[in-house]
Amino acid sequence: MKAIKPFGPRNLKMVEVSDPEPASDEVLIKIKASGICGSDMWVWRVDEAVDEIGGHEIGGKIIEVGSDVKNLEVGDRVAVNNVVGCGSCKYCRTGRFVLCSSRPGSDVNGGFGELVTAPARNCLPLKEGVSYEDGALIFDNWGTPYAALERVGASEKDDIIVFGCGPIGLAAVALARRRNAFVIGVDPVPERRQEALKAGAGTVLDPREVDIEKQVKEITGGRGADIAVECSGKGVSYENGFKALRVKGTFIAVGENARYELKPSQLLIRKNLNLIGSWYSTMREGLEVQDLIKAEKIDPTRFVTHRIDLEDVPDLFEDIFNYNQGIIKVLIKM
């Protein structure tokens, strides 16, 4: 099959590799749609060639099933939950691979290839009318913010700041609006702020231009926001978020790779803040996102600005991560 592999810093190439073979509890999937995510940036930053394929937002058709697979068949259309887990602990047995302690961080990678194997338990069958593109966006792009907002029970009582209006942040804006919260979108990129407004943000702020704490306090009648959802992966969003939250407010960390030196006394302890991490989504949350799609309550592809072929990935990769050409979300079509 064809796949995009990293050969060193900023060096991706499309190469021919041998087809993956499913283990007894796995299925082989012909990928039809594959998302490019902020956390795929690692393929651009490797020091030398690595024998791994990036991409973890996968919608596709099953073309082979392992000998022990009972609940799926060849021809089934599926979305793949990219967190693998051990498969046998109490969390994994109930589809909560994100909570597995024995293999934390293990992912289904391989979305930047024509075929991928995945454990059968990670596959969510797509309902009629839910497309492969929708499927590719269920577990991460929409499932991640869905799970984060579920976790804190966000509601119409809440003023929510969303830091970072990329694909995940924008989905967070749309999902927070579905819960009738008031949303403040924060992003330095004008096109993304515009998109946040379209997705339902009540107001948007440029963190390079304004004092976020001051503005948020003004908007919330001096109180501060109830919830901050951090999707930017930038340390400064932590500082801004802690300052702009109300007493006993909740900060949810979602965006990866931020670095931030926390001064707990001033910003956390004396404000009685809640600090929460939220990583991807469970099978159940994926199913609930699919139900929202099926009921046309959300359109997961609304932030997809570019659809590209697999062979275009190496050339476009830099633009994708520099937000060039108005890029918000990119899907690979196969």
Ligand SMILES: [Zn+2]
């Ligand atoms: Zn991702």
Ligand SMILES: [Zn+2]
């Ligand atoms: Zn487990």
